[in-house]
Amino acid sequence: MNTLTFYTVDVFAIDKYTGNQLAVFTNASHLSPLQMQRIALEINYSETTFITATEPDNGGYNVRIFTPKKELPFAGHPTLGTAYIIQRAIIQQPVEKVHLNLQVGQIPVSWERIGDGGEVLWMRQNSPTFHEILSAADLAPILNLELDEFDTRYPIQEVSTGIPFIIVPLKNHTALKGIRINRERYFQFVAKTYAKDILVFCPETYSAENHLSVRVFVEYLGIPEDPATGSANGCLAGYLVKYAYLGDAALDVRVEQGYEIDRPSLLFLKAIGEGESIEVSVGGKVIMVAKGEFV
Numbered sequence: 001m002n003t004l005t006f007y008t009v010d011v012f013a014i015d016k017y018t019g020n021q022l023a024v025f026t027n028a029s030h031l032s033p034l035q036m037q038r039i040a041l042e043i044n045y046s047e048t049t050f051i052t053a054t055e056p057d058n059g060g061y062n063v064r065i066f067t068p069k070k071e072l073p074f075a076g077h078p079t080l081g082t083a084y085i086i087q088r089a090i091i092q093q094p095v096e097k098v099h100l101n102l103q104v105g106q107i108p109v110s111w112e113r114i115g116d117g118g119e120v121l122w123m124r125q126n127s128p129t130f131h132e133i134l135s136a137a138d139l140a141p142i143l144n145l146e147l148d149e150f151d152t153r154y155p156i157q158e159v160s161t162g163i164p165f166i167i168v169p170l171k172n173h174t175a176l177k178g179i180r181i182n183r184e185r186y187f188q189f190v191a192k193t194y195a196k197d198i199l200v201f202c203p204e205t206y207s208a209e210n211h212l213s214v215r216v217f218v219e220y221l222g223i224p225e226d227p228a229t230g231s232a233n234g235c236l237a238g239y240l241v242k243y244a245y246l247g248d249a250a251l252d253v254r255v256e257q258g259y260e261i262d263r264p265s266l267l268f269l270k271a272i273g274e275g276e277s278i279e280v281s282v283g284g285k286v287i288m289v290a291k292g293e294f295v
Contacts, residue, residue, distance in 0.1 A: 002027075002030065003293050003294065003295055004025050004027060004028065004031075004039075004293060004294040005025070005026050005027055005089075005291070005292075005293055006023050006024060006025045006026070006291070006292055006293070006294065007023070007024045007026070007085050007088075007089065007288065007290070007291050008021060008022070008023050008024075008288075008289045008290040008291075008292075009021075009022050009024065009081045009084060009085065009286050009287060009288055009289060010022075010286070010287045010289055011077035011078075011080050011081040011084075011228060011230075011284060011285075011286050012077055012080075012227075012228035012230070012257070012265040012266060012267050012284035012285065013265065013266075013284070013285050013286065013287045014264055014265065014266050014285075015287070016287050016289060017289070018258075018263060018264050018265060019077075019227065019228050019258070019263065019264075019265045019266075019284070019285070019287070020045075020046060020077040020226065020227045020228035020229070020258070020263065020265060021045045021046070021227075021289075022045060022047060022048070022049065022077055022078055022081035022082070023043045023045055023048040023049070024048075024049050024050075024051065024081060024082050024085040025039070025048070025049070025050045025051065025294075026051050026054070026085065026089050026090065027051075027054070028050035028051055028052050028064075029052050029053060029054075031050060031052075033064075033071065036048075036050050036064060036066050036071075037066055037070075037071070039066075039294065040066035040067065040068055041068045041069075043068075044068050045068075046067060046077075046218070046221075046223045046226050046227075047065055047066065047067055047072065047075050047077065047078045048065075048066050048078075049063055049064065049065050049066075049078045049081070049082045050063065050064045050066070051063055051082065051085075051086065051090070052064060054090050056099075057101060058101065058106070059099050059106070060098075060099030060100055060101040060106045061082075061086050061090070061098065061099070061100055061101060062101045063078075063079075063082050063100045063101065063102060064103075065078045065102070067218075067221045067222055067223065068221075068222045068223075069221055069222040070221060071103075072103075072163065072221075073102060073103035073104045073162060073163070074102050074103065074104040074107070074126075074161075074162035074163055074231060075163065075229075075230065075231050076123065076125075076229060076230015076231040076232070076233065076234060076282055077228055077229065077230045077284075079100055079102070079107055079109060079123050079230065080109060080121045080123055080230060080283075080284060080286055081286055082100060083098040083100060083109035083121060083123075084121060084286040084288075086098050086100075087111075088288070094111075095111070096110060096111060097109065097110045097111070104126060104162040105126070107123055107124065107125070108123065108124050109121055109122065109123045110122045110124075112283070118285060119285070120268060120283045120284060120285060121283060121284065121285075121286055122268075122270075122281050122282070122283040123230065123281065123282055123283070124279070124280070124281050125161040125162065125231070125234040125280045125281065125282060126161045126162050126280075127161070127238075127277040127278055127279065127280065128159050128160065128161045128234070128235055128237075128238030128239070128242075128278055128280060129159070129160050129161075130157060130158075130159055130238075130239075130242065131157065131158035131159065131160065131164065131194050131195070132157070132158050132193070132194060133155045133156065133157050134155075134156045134157065134158070134166060134193070135156070136150040136152065136156060138189060139156060139166075139168055139189075139198075141182060141185050142181065142182055142185045142186050142189055142198075143168070143179045143180075143181065143182075143198075143200065144178070144179065144180040144181075144182060145170075145175055145178065145179065148171075149170055149171055149172075149174075149175035149178075150168070150169065150170060150171070150175075151169040151170055151171050151202075153169075154169045154243050154245060155243070156168050156169070157239065158193065158194050158195040159195075159235040159236075159238055159239050160195070160235060161231065161234040161235055161238065161280055162231060162234075163197070163231045163232075164194055164195035164196075164197075164235070165195050165197050165198065165199045165216075165231070165232045165235045165236075166193070166195045166197065166198045166199070167199050167201070167235060167236055167239045168198060168199065168200040168201070169201060169202070169245075170200055170201065170202040171202065172202055172203075172204050173202055173204035173205070173206075173213060175202065176200060176201070176202045176204075176213055176215060177260060179200060179215060179217075181217055181219060181224070183219060186217075186219055187219075187220075190220055196220035196221075197216065197217065197218045197220060197221070197232065198216070198217045199214060199215075199216045199229070199232040199233070199235065199236055200214070200215050200216075200217075201213065201214045201215075201236060201255075205256055206256055206259050206264075207256060209254060210253075210254040210255065210256045210266070211246070211253040211254055211255065212236075212253060212254075212255045212256070213255075213256050213257070213259070214229075214232075214233065214236065214255050214256065214257045214267075215257065215260060216229040216232045216257065225260070225261050226257075226258075227257060227258030227261055227263030227264075227265050228257050228258055228263070228265030228267060228284070229257065230267065230282045230284070233255055233257075233267050233269055233282055234269075234280045234282045236255070236269070237251055237269040237270070237271040237278075237280045237281075237282065238271060238278045238280050240253075240269075240271065241271045241272065241273050241278050242273075242278065249272065249273045250271070250272045250273075251269060251270060251271040251272065252268075252269070252270050253268075253269050254266060254267070254268060254269075255267045255268075255269055265284075266284060266285070267282060267283070267284050268282070268283035268284060269281075269282055269283075270282075270283070
């Protein structure tokens, strides 16, 4: 195998060494899917991406995304982190937008300058689709929660913007922090569901600046708990608009994730209802951490 250059970035970061880690390989055109999968397992981050062409194809860059266990058609923090590396390492000049060609289609990523001199990267996700409504009685033993800890004003529902998640509303932070996944019950349950991964949220937060606190469990893909999940939060954004959780058809919120596993993260969510569809965008900061080579 030829020498492979890779970069490590923190996505949805608050500062360096926060957010969700991502490894991005920039010269991966000669790798087979099996080699990519083995490298992703070796890196053992929640996701690793491979840029398979350094020239645009139909206006976008071809990218493949792998967890330690399998390839994904889409994922949030890999999309933002890979766009950041394309701009820095391949294009090597400021751009307003980069398109990634993923299995779910072409996803645009744009840059926004913010007041502290930094920048937020935004991705437009596919319009959410809404699937089965599930029972709190089924989820309670999986999450080790009591029934009265669920916010029953809103449904537990499978939602997808490319990857489906089970969206679970809770009443407070105490319930959110108390979750302990029962793996045996979890795998029995998701064997029968469309969505395999779980996003749990509540309206209480660690930081007063933020609006919601979230935890995401992706055991099915080999990730017990994810520190920052753009795809799941895109589903959450659509859910919040559909059910007017914050009392409006337009959404512009700050969501915190990862505090319980010592990787505090910050995601920006925007969404608006447009007839039968909902337009969803997810944003966050990306910070370069390392550059290296596989030999």
